[in-house]
Amino acid sequence: MRALQRGQAVPIVAQRQLVIQPHARILTLLAMAGEDTSVHAAALGRFGYSPEINVVADPRRRDDQYGLLRWLLPLFEAYYAECRAAGTFPQIWVSSSGALGHLDTLADRLRFTDEDDIKRLGTLWTYAGERSPVAGQQALIAATKALCAHFATGQQEGEDEHLGSLLTWIEPPAGRDIFAAVATAEAQPMAEKTDPRFDRTALQPAIQDYNRARSAGESQAVLSFYHARIQQLLEGVIRPIYAATQRAMSVLTAARWQPNPALDALADQEAQEFERFMMARDQGYLLPYHDKPKAGAMKIVARERAELNLEAGMLRHDRAAREKGVVSGSVLRAQVVDIRQQKVRPRLFEYDFVLSSHQDGLHLRAGDELWTLDDPKMSLRVDGVERRGPFTWVTGRVLVGKNAAKRMSLGTTLDFGPEAPNWQAIGNELAQMSVRLTNVPWTHSDVTPPSAPIGKPMPADLLAAVERLA
Template sequence: MADFVHVAARLRALQRGQAVPIVSQRQLVIQPHARILTLLAMAGEDTSVHAVALGRFGHPPEINVVADPRRRDDQYALLRWLLPFFEDYYAECLAAGTFPQIWVSSAGALGHLDTLADRLRFTDEDDIKRLGTLWTYAGERSPVAGQQVLISATTVLRAHYATGQQEAEDEHLGSLLTWIEPPAGRDIFAAVATAEAQPMAVKTDPHFDRTTLQPAIEDYNRARSAGKPESVIAFNRARIQQMLEGVIRPIYAATQRAISLLTAPRWQLNPALDALADQEAREFERFMAAREAGFHLPYHDKPKAGAMKIVARERAVANLEAGLLRHDRSAREKGVVSGSVLRAQIVDIRKEKIRPRLFEYDFVLSSHQDSLHLRAGDELWTLDDPKISVRIDDVERRGPFTWVTGRVLDGKNAVKRTSLGITLDFGPKAPNWEGIGNDLRQMSVRLTNEPWTHGDTTPAPTPVNRPMPANLLAAVESLA
């Protein structure tokens, strides 16, 4: 049902010929010192860096181009040029008690950087390994819910706007920006088609490669192999750089434009982001401390380390959802539509005396929602003040209403001051980012004894005390 809200927004954007905002609050932390990193890879060389543009928000980029990244020495020279920028940036963030933030144009560019980080960590050059290690922090954080380090401009814009095109088409940053700011007096689809002609990820246009770039690279390599004067080689190198600068500068500028749109005053503050920023700073400090202590990053996690990361990611998903439901109005309304949030009116408060000066309270709630995800035994918390938790005892559908009865567990004093007829929103418990330690300890205990499903020893069969029925199929059918 929550997807229906997004579909409606896309239809409205298609009707208007312009993207429509789908939230009123900012959906991510934007670091004022964030770095924009734009990389181009050579066609067929997914782990190469042909050109790079690096800069801060509001500043022009510093660009470096290698004529042929297949030449290892030239490729490594470009990577060594990048290393001081990231070492200094990470050191500044660590000293300030905050975290770095790297912006790329799209999810494809994000994946390219993550792949590069893995590859560079296992080269035979210490400085190249160092760059791969620094990039690995961003790459490892990227799949974690609520992470604020490695940011894809298209992903973040899609969290704020809905366009009139398919979701896959939104991954082209140029077309996405065209929907958000369409040119006046021009058909939106014609404008989008023009924008899509400009590459916005990590690969150049195949026609450009065949007709322009590849001949220039061949001329450069031919001049080097033939021992031509340095002036001839430099001319061919400058020619390639000019070509690639014409591709990489628009991508960098589009990423700058995306950040500018997201820092506009129209977006209201989102208190849910404060906890995400604090958590990111702690994660960054732990990562850098581990590197200074000499702990190396493996290529593949061992089973226990992998299980721990899965636990951490699951906790991050739960914390992010709980935090957004409390502070993000859009997430709250989507939760009401999907049924993950119970919005109900208090119909009755039942008071039961257990012993002198000890009472139990039951809520009887009524809701218009028809897609609630509730079961007996679920524990829900109020998403606003007063802080009350309820254990669901019974859920009953009565015509257009859902009646819910629940025992109050926490906040009994607040219940005494609660009036009948008011509407409350209930959802998951408040996020506890620092409580991940308890989950990790619990998983560590579970992994102490390896389960038989992960070992070589098969457990002995359990004897069956009851006799086998003569007709097994009939016995199963009789259970229905």
């Protein structure tokens, strides 16, 4: 609402929300209309540098498109090798979620062609594609998603997927109505497809002329003329997309964004994931098109753990995430009202906290284990939650940090949330899942277990029996 009032996007965080690699590559691909797995034009470059551009006249001709992909392969081979030697990870920036999906689809398709070098490019792209749905990943970044993590605009979320209109909201032209400026920006394609009117009136006739000359056996000079015409048309589309992605990165690397310590762990984790991926390729392990049930279950576990670790890390180091947690009730912000000391045996004491909070939407129940999000490090097992007028009273026993609890002053305000992120714990969880999957549960097998006899007689009135349980 504030952005709509001002006619300009407003920042929603003060700290940077993602890692931006100084060596990141910007990749812009254009697909031919109706050919979702094609690459008509490609632009590749580093942040702050002009792109290298390659265009094929007609990507429906397999040899021509493979020629473009072979041009890309050594560029990505060199970049991945550079990152691996430096012990870091590659990062690819695309303009939008649509462009991200196009790259992911291409990676899947290219891995199963009959050309080894094309398979290799698909394999390299698969690293970024497989990482893209994982919470906290830093390998494949859509510029629109990155900007939306930092700004709120006065338009709908779906409209924010157009990078040009999103950047217009962030840096609107002076003295011009914001909606008129956005409408002008939306006329320029910003994803993987060209404008249908442009296709109909300019691009399609140019491709038809090229194919007609090729079928007629015209000289190479004539074909080069028609190819140059197509390249000129597509460069007029692809260069603004590349430039807009550069501009998005420039906005996000500005000095206004404060450092975020939570990103350090994400960068380390990404580097480890990249090294594991490349080692598996070196050892000859193939990437399947569809995961087997066990592999799929393992990936689900890994994604769930990544999401929990990301949330825990952000709640500790990102102020905006912390305040959102307080509002949503996932973070308990409370004052220490009482500390009860109980002697269990000589020189051993237990400490119970009584906390008071103004929050009325807390997601708490008895048995939950909460950890302080700041120093001192303590964990609390919730024993009771009670609402008294405008306050929520929480009682709990200190499990970890008893020395800190003993020195705690009444009236101190503490923030409690999930346990600190533990990226190494994923190994234990995967091992547990592997044990569970050793024996396939009956719900996923062809064998139905025998029915167990009922020990008690069936009640005469089943409905009444169920109601009595309430």
